[in-house]
């Protein structure tokens with residue numbers, strides 16, 4: 001089972017992905033986490049992406065596609081991947097379809113978490129105060145939200161046309177959203 005958790009930044013994708021890792025033993029593939037790990041390690045890749053990420057812009061398709069490709073065998077061995085924060089552009093979505101097809105696999109379900117902008121801004125302000133994640137500052141967050149609306153939201157029709165899109169209210173408590181995800185996965 002390969003699942004994409006889809007939604008704007010701070011919609012709760014990471015939180016819900018971590019819960020699914022626990023309950024279903026799937027592997028979470030978060031390009032944001034991979035890039036933050038690269039920055040923390042001081043690698044060349046980390047140096048290359050640090051400024052772009054801090055500003056809230058997207059890193060290149062090439063970089064994130066390569067990061068995902070490297071991790072596909074591990075996800076396959078576990079029985080499935082939860083893609084979190086990937087794909088974010090049409091080129092990434094098409095590359096993912098091709099990489100999976102080559103391995104005799106596919107995306108089974110795209111779960112869209114719907115949260116309105118007002119609540120996203122509230123959540124991210126709280127997260128910034130707590131963790132100080134640099135791209136959660138209000139200015140970068142605005143850029144991230146525009147990147148989502150302009151480059152990522154257009155993927156919705158792509159997956160809808162493939163009959164893979166399920167939409168879910170992401171505004172409730174973590175437990176309510178988790179229950180909605182479980183229902184969608186059982187359906």
Ligand code: AMP
Pocket residue numbers: 009010031032033035052053054056057058059060061064084085086087088089092135144
């Ligand atoms: P996230 O943790 O998913 O919110 O990602 C944090 C930041 O990492 C984003 O604002 C981008 O700068 C970068 N990033 C993560 N995933 C991608 C992706 N699939 N495509 C491009 N940039 C990404």
